Amino acid sequence: MSGIALSRRFYERAIRPSLGGRPHAAALLGEGSEVLGFDDAVSTDHDFGPRVQVFLPLGAPAPSFDALPGTFEGYPTVFAATGRNGGEPCHHVEVTDAGAFFARRLGIDPAAGLGLADWLLTPTQTLAALTAGAVFHDPDGELARRRAALSWYPRDVWRYALAAGWLRVAQEEAFVGRAGAVGDDLGSRVVAGRLVRELVRLAFLIERRWAPYPKWLGSGFARLHLAATAGPPLAAALAAAGTREREDALVTAAGLLVAATNELGLAAPVDPEPRAFHTRDIRVLHAERLTVALTAAVTDPGVRALVDRLGGRRGGPIGTLPGTIDQVTDSTEILVDPARCRRAAALVGLPAVGSCAPDHDTGRPPAAAA
Template identity: 60%
Template sequence: MPGLQLSHRFYDQVVAPSLGDIPHSAGLLGDGSEVLGFDDEVSTDHDFGPRVQVFVAAEGDAAGVHRALEQLPEYFEGFPVVHRNADRFDGAEHHQVEVTTAARFFTERIGRDPAAGMGLADWLTSPTQRLATLVAGDVFHDPDGSLALRRGALRWYPDDVWRYALAAAWLRVSQEEAFIGRTGAVGDDLGSALVTARVARDLVRLAFLVERRWAPYGKWLGTAFARLPIAERVGPHLRAAVSAGCWREREAAVCAAQRELAVATNRLGLAEEVDPEPRPFFDRDILVLFGDRFTHALAAHVADPQVRALIDRLGVRSHDRRAMLPGTIDQVVDSVEVLGHPDRCRNAAGLLGLQTEPDRP
């Protein structure tokens, strides 16, 4: 049984009756493959079972919920409710019904309660893999709309933050696209393959931006990408690129994937259209898209004062084609030890070019 379905049944049949008339909301959000809908039979080998988050209005209301949950059964539909030696709760024996407030739950995961509004720094320091788990999952009970309010606030970037993230994504691609051919031309086939894989991963993440979907963490990146509408057009080229036996084939496949994403970026209407056709890399026998052309086009259409100030401070220089836009936290940092910890993400604000104090609406 899929984890979300199991947890929903557990809430309806066990948790909700136990709570009676105690005011609360409930759902299953946050960590876990089942939240994203990617769990399978392999997922059941550790810590798998019914999980629910119960959200109370204030911290002081939690005690009554904990008392009501003292008589939970050990098993539900054949799955353990109480886990021993589990990864969660520091290995202590515990059921997996978390009692918290909505404000605390969201703040613990992205360092900000979205009900209070999301400023520029909040958006840029929130990893997409965390945002994905907060808008996915399922809400079982939400009479006051506290969960709907927060999930709605996190559905997608404001338009100018979106432009900025797209601009930075195209810049990342442009910085390495020529290396596929450069390394291959000097006989470094492994180097060419490694660069191709890096660029392909950046193009996958760019596809999520184009489709207005939060990219999950690495384990499920390819699975989630395959479900994007644009994957039918981009996916075959990327598969060809990473499985190619020579750099010419890699270059051709990456250019084809870039062209599809370039056309899709133009269709968003966020900037002036850019010619999506690949072209020679200066006088060399190498083909590239020059993805930074999208960086300049998108940056030019940013009007939000805070995003505009960030771009101007970092620098997009059209006269010499140089751009310095680091982008979002997961465009700059690729460490689990950072992306998995909201405090470390927010402490990295300086790497993103942000001011010391977070920008607020």
């Protein structure tokens, strides 16, 4: 049973008739594996059931859903979910207004537009959750406008995120061979795993797709066009028994992603062929070349000022870019909390930023992912 299909029928057959024709929008957005389309039979063992968000005009009185049937298509309509109602069973019809719903998850209402800080301090997993899912009813386009505003980075923010992603690769790409050369096979494997993760996330950036949270990163990557070519060498890098095979697979995958980055036309092209790391028997892409090319192409005043303020490594052309919030940290406790993300402005090189008030209708934290 698809969670989205279940929720759509729940809205159409149980929720919409109970609203008595009052103006509203309805959707299933935000948290949950089913929102991203990755739910399966295992997902139903917790935090799963018929649920929907009902969006009312600002200030409209909330309807009561206490008379919902006890079950819907074999699933209870009242069930416990992690992080909601103190863990006690409740129905999962969230009543709110569009601005408050998005502000609770982003720290701002995207209908007013997003600035540089908003983009850099919003995790891609949040953007994925708000632009995926399904809209069941939106006659005035309140949800469509906000989702369109979150569809993708502005062009120079995109350049900046790509530049920072390639810098992360550059910082560790030589360590696979170096660790292996001193007999540290475990260390070489650990670094290879880290690089595979960075290259997978770069593939999402290249294809203009928001990367989901780690549980579904590989599943989401498999849906990308680049998975057909870059996927096999990335898998080979993780499975390789020796350092040389691991290194060969990584530079093959990275070279494919360099070529794909070149095809975007965002910067001057960079040769995707690997080369020696100084005079050592280690092959790398020297991925910082993409960082230099991409940052050199930035013209937006805000992004340009950030790059210039951050400065170059040892005064040179390679920018010291921390990147977006989820390039700076992968802590779940930060990435799922918009207030914490926005308080981390200094980590990404920005001044302090504010945020909107939380959802004043429900006051409930979002449900955890199934």
